Amino acid sequence: MATLTLYSVAYDIARGLLGVLGSVLPAGARAVVLSGDAVTGLAVLVFAAVLLAASMLNTILLIWWERKLLGRFMDRRGAMHVGYAGLLQNFADGLKLFRKHTFPPREADGLGFYFGPTAYMVTSLAIFGILPISSGWNSGALPLSLLLALTIFSFAPLFIFVSAWSSNNKYSLMGGLRSAAQMIAYEVPLLLAVVAVVVLAGSFDLTTIVYEQRNYWFWGPLFLALIVFVAAMLAEMERIPFDLPEAEAELVEGWNTEYGGMLFAFFMLADYLRALVGSILVVLLFLGGWTLPSWVPAGLSSFPLAGILWFMVKTYAVFGLFVWVRASLPRVRTDQLLRVGWNRMIPLALLSVFLAAAVVTVRCVPVLGCVPSMGA
Amino acid sequence: MSEMWINMGPQHPMTHGLWNLRVRIDGEMIRDVDPEIGYLHRGIEKISEDRHYNEVITLMDRCCYVAGFAWEHLYILAAEQALHVTPPERAEYLRTMSDELQRIASHLMWYAAFVQDLGLMSPFLYGMRDRDLVLDLLQDYTGARMTYEYMRVGGVRSDLPAGFTDRARKVLDWLSDRFHEYDQLCLGSAIFRKRCDGLGVLRANDAVAHGVTGPMLRSAGLKRDLRKDRPYAAYDRLEFDVALADGADVTARYLVRMEELRQSVRIVRQVLDWLDRHPGPSVADRLPRWLGAPYAPIGNEGYLLKRSYPKGIGFSSVEEPHGEAQAYVVNDGGEHPYRVKFRSPVFANISAARQYLVGYHVADIPPIMGSVDVCVGEVDR
């Protein structure tokens, strides 16, 4: 069986659609419609549409998951009334935000005010085109997909700063400055932790990294890197305890103070998109992606769409961990955050890189088994 | 970045009310602060001059919306001195219980708001949940959750409903089990300690000079509690300890308030026991007629207004949840108080803001002001 990738499905759909269209068109037009370029173009559009729908749906589900989990942590029930167990509450909220008018402040910079959230949203969405979700839901072989994903992921502070500065509000500006400082500080340990994974897997390709975990998941030998990665990810996602760029107690809403309506929804959605990306990256890099350990009965992983199911289960579990952290920890202060970032996180990340190198050199870890040979 | 002034308020999540903290910042550092109040000024002192003595009680509930009982009690004490009235003993115990239940509710409200300022989300809900139980108790015997209008010059409006003491004990048992959880969530968290230790330090001599009272003063190690030093109502007949800490910082204020919660539970238990042992006649019937039985007509045509009292001046001072509140009531013999002056503890605590805010980070303002426990209703009156 040829590997059925997301793009190939999209290609088939596009060809089918165009075939139907072509059958009712005159011959000259049919040739144009059925040409390779047209099919490829439509296939890309279908691909993007499926991705958009899936990522938005998951994001909204993620918000519901967070609300329900937080509710339980706080001895209450969370959203209950719209839809079953409040499942449709977020759609209602989204609809409300969609209908609201956006008021730019009179002194705001028009271009930056609108460009910032839009670009933030777009770049956050774009990452989903790169991340493999299962052996089938896969954008195909991208030898540097991990690097590409992290590159796009790290655009965010730029756009946050642009929107914060152009809001012309002191709170927004302070939030933007904090955001920039924080993201730059935590970018380094984040990437170093990833380097440890890359050293162990021997590849920058996310699909390969997942397959390299067939003997054991990387969280075992790279536990230190996992800790650093999760902490840095929390900072990158700007969630409690690292949510000081939008610390509502002192900065009102930080860099999105002046935003309302759909532009605020962009920020909100993009935040959760990034949270989703963060959880997905943790699953891909440390928790074996869509695979299950070999001791799990094969029946659990051989039914249709099993990969996607287990991937989602893991992702939501990881995000649940983030929610747990949010429910139980207070917010740290900027200087404390930066000090931890530069003084603690980076040495730990470097140490984890050395550990990864050591594991690769030794090749066989007691209990866990052996590292697959490079490029196998 | 050069220095700039930012307005934290009047609509700002830090304020917990309606006031404005102007802050001059240099980057993230606080260089100067200038609190501005008055946004909630309703002229309670002026309105009181147009009201009968018992009608002022309505305003007192609105003075501080989280500690209505303490303010009722404050005014009642001053008015009783001005009018030369003494309440029955049972009323004193009921007032004491009301005061302490109110202190629990107020401190739980403070706890919820304070942890929320630190970004702790769950304890906020826990504090509000438990405060609700106390409010249910208050509703049980006053009929209201916020604006009680329960105390009267010369007594209280009504006695307890049947079975109240058992219901109250159940709530107190639940509460005393929870305090330990609160402590674990806050003191047990390294981030909490990092955020709060050594923050907003206000030493005892500065605190005294700037008129700071209440938990803020006791957190600096100065043992001053009007319930002990100048006992009013039934406090001289009850056993409790004064909560003290010596850090003078945010953590110390947290410790003091948590200890006060425990002591308040202890006091309420004793009062409940006393009430059970002394079923006594209902206090409602023993109100002086000329001061208004519980449902006496109060209004322009009522018999209350056509009365003149012997002249007098009343001064009272109670340990409100936020600190020392004082009332000065001048009775010139007319039907209304001639002049009513209230001293709000938070008013003085805010006025000293420069002492405990300058030199810290912007991000420290919410926890510090949270530890001050601002209630704007009583600041602006």
Add this chain to the structure above:
Amino acid sequence: MQPDDLANALRPKLGPRLRAVEPFEGTAGRVRFDRTAALDLFRAVRDDLGFGHLSMVAGIDWVDRREVVYVVWSDAARQYAILSTDLPADDAHVESASPVWPSANWHEREAWEMVDIGFDHHPDIRHLLMPDGYAFHPLLRSFKLHEPEELEVKARHV
């Protein structure tokens, strides 16, 4: 501490400017003094008698005169004392207590805007509860409620 103790301690310093010390239930006493003695009295009360804590400054409008009431607390004696002075209504001003007790600052600002009592050498006299530019003194007896007031509120911060 009894009213006599207060009188005995203060009389040598103030002489006739100390008008009287009356008993006041629940406090050490009510000290009536001449306004020219204000600062001397404040210093003596704080330094010699240990009343280190100024709780409250209240202004009272008696129509023909105005009264300023100070409430002070002593941690050593665990007692309040009340200081009170009369000011003529047409020339109501007294020395500020802020240099002695910093806590007087806001209380005096309030007394000034509410009862129109001037405090000399006050470090920072401006409106506290009322908006800047407010032309009335609401707690004067002449200020009647239910009267429409015409008020121009100047923008506080530009």
